[in-house]
Amino acid sequence: MVGGWRPGQGNRAGTVGGLLLGAHDPDGNLQTLAPRDRKTSPFAGDVPRDRARGARWVTPDLVGEVVYRQFTPGEHRLRHTAWRGWRPDKDPADVFVPEQPAR
Structure with a gap:
């Protein structure tokens, strides 16, 4: 779920530079x-x-929807993310923290 965004800078000024979870919105959908x-x-x-x-x-x-390579156990952050797009077919109540792999 999107909880915040950071404005673009430089040649991306006036667009969405990134989403807080490290996802990136290439459409700049302000x-x-x-x-x-x-x-x-x-x-x-x-x-x-x-x-x-x-x-x-x-x-x-x-x-x-984002894809990611790692979910950090201590910080609860997604690493190496890529934005896939909005999911209007999903309800925010259906979104959960990724499961941790067994150690």
Whole structure:
């Protein structure tokens, strides 16, 4: 689910530079995210300062699909992500934290 985004910089100014979970929105779909603006983070825990800097928070009612190579157990972050697109067929209540592989 999308909980925030960071504005693009440089030649990407005026578009979405990235989504907070490390996903990237290549379409720069500001029309979808702008109406969902909010002043505070929708996440239950604190977002690290380096990730929150410049973030624009949104109401988390959209589901997007990302593929990733790693889910870090301690930090609960997705690594090496790629944005696949919006999933209007999915409800936010259906989104769960990835399962950890057995050790």
